[in-house]
Amino acid sequence: MQRRIDWAKINKIVEETPEVKTFLIDVPEDFTWEEGAHTHFALKGFNEGEGPNRELIRHMSISTLPNEGAIGITTRIKELCSEFKSILKTIEIGTEVALFKTHSNMPLKEEGKNIYFLTAGVGIATVRPLALKYLQNDTNVPSIHSLNVDSSAQYVFTDVFTTNEEKNFTAQYVNSRDAFYAEVTRLVQADKDGIYYIVGSNDFLKENIALLREHGVETSQMMIDKRASFLEEFFGAEAANVEVK
Ligand SMILES: Cc1cc2nc3c(=O)[nH]c(=O)nc-3n(C[C@H](O)[C@H](O)[C@H](O)COP(=O)(O)OP(=O)(O)OC[C@H]3O[C@@H](n4cnc5c(N)ncnc54)[C@H](O)[C@@H]3O)c2cc1C
CATH class of the missing domain: 3.40.50.80 (Nucleotide-binding domain of ferredoxin-NADP reductase (FNR) module)
Structure with missing residues (x-):
């Protein structure tokens, strides 16, 4: 069975600080997530070779809730950075990115405890x-x-x-x-x-x-x-x- 890969457009880039950006991505149809989820966030070309190009894939947490209407990915991009982050530095609104294997290990534990x-x-x-x-x-x-x-x-x-x-x-x-x-x-x-x-x-x-x-x-x-x-x-x-x- 082929693993589901969703391609979706970046619709906004928020500069949280000079080094930290949040990429807000359109939510593909039927794409859902729970609070605390992480996803595999991949850039164009990651699946074009014989095997996946790991330089173009990173684990990222989803920093938004579904009711915000966008998938938020927040990351720090330093001056000296990986190929992945250097692509993110100049990525434009409207560019498609891939998301797959989304899962939450960190849901809110409602057990009556602080x-x-x-x-x-x-x-x-x-x-x-x-x-x-x-x-x-x-x-x-x-x-x-x-x-x-x-x-x-x-x-x-x-x-x-x-x-x-x-x-x-x-x-x-x-x-x-x-x-x-x-x-x-x-x-x-x-x-x-x-x-x-x-x-x-x-x-x-x-x-x-x-x-x-x-x-x-x-x-x-x-x-x-x-x-x-x-x-x-x-x-x-x-x-x-x-x-x-
Ligand atoms: C479940 C999970 C969730 C995650 N969620 C997030 C998340 O929400 N946000 C997030 O940002 N990360 C998250 N991560 C970590 C993420 O996957 C990356 O490992 C991390 O962001 C580092 O990215 P990078 O490898 O592209 O390196 P970079 O961030 O580019 O670099 C890492 C370090 O190496 C230095 N460096 C890089 N290249 C060079 C160079 N050429 N010369 C000298 N120094 C250099 C940088 O200055 C930096 O200090 C998560 C990881 C997991 C496992």
Whole structure:
């Protein structure tokens, strides 16, 4: 059976910061996704050779909710960058891109427990749809606290991630690892029973998992965007206890 590949046009490019852009893409018919989803985002030519050209494919989180009417892909493009990002630097509105294998490992867990987002840089894009879902709906989540670390101090999505006391929603941005880990420690000391979503590099995931564990947080309370086959690398043998969606 041929795998479904959707081609869709970029309809808007938002400059979030000088280095971070969001590409808003038309939603193909029958294309749906859940909050926290990632997709395979590919550029023209990726499937024209004998095998797929991996230089033209990247995993990307979808930073929007379906009710926003566009598929958002948010990424940082530095001056020195890969071939993939250098194409994105000058890509034009109207260009078609491919999307396939869309799946969410990170839906909003509505278990009556407080939720904490621990994100690095543009990793906050992954949890933006979860925050919107929480803010727009009645959910079985008592509160959300978002903590983002970005050494550039050019924070993204500050419109969504703004403290709203009425909604029990707190947003914090810090620009240093020391401040970040001090804050994680404070949060976990106050709530060992919460659900912790961790988004960033593999080292970032491992450091946070280790710190949370030191404070008694169980594997089942930690959410990372990894397939079941990779969970053991992060959680060790306990990976078997992690609920996989
Ligand atoms: C489930 C999942 C979801 C993801 N979601 C997102 C997402 O929403 N947004 C996102 O941006 N990424 C996301 N990623 C990561 C993404 O797939 C890419 O790995 C990441 O963006 C890096 O892209 P890149 O390889 O094109 O490298 P780049 O970003 O271009 O480069 C990576 C680093 O290498 C340096 N570099 C690159 N080329 C050179 C060079 N020639 N000389 C010197 N230094 C260089 C850059 O300065 C940069 O520091 C996700 C990954 C997974 C697994």
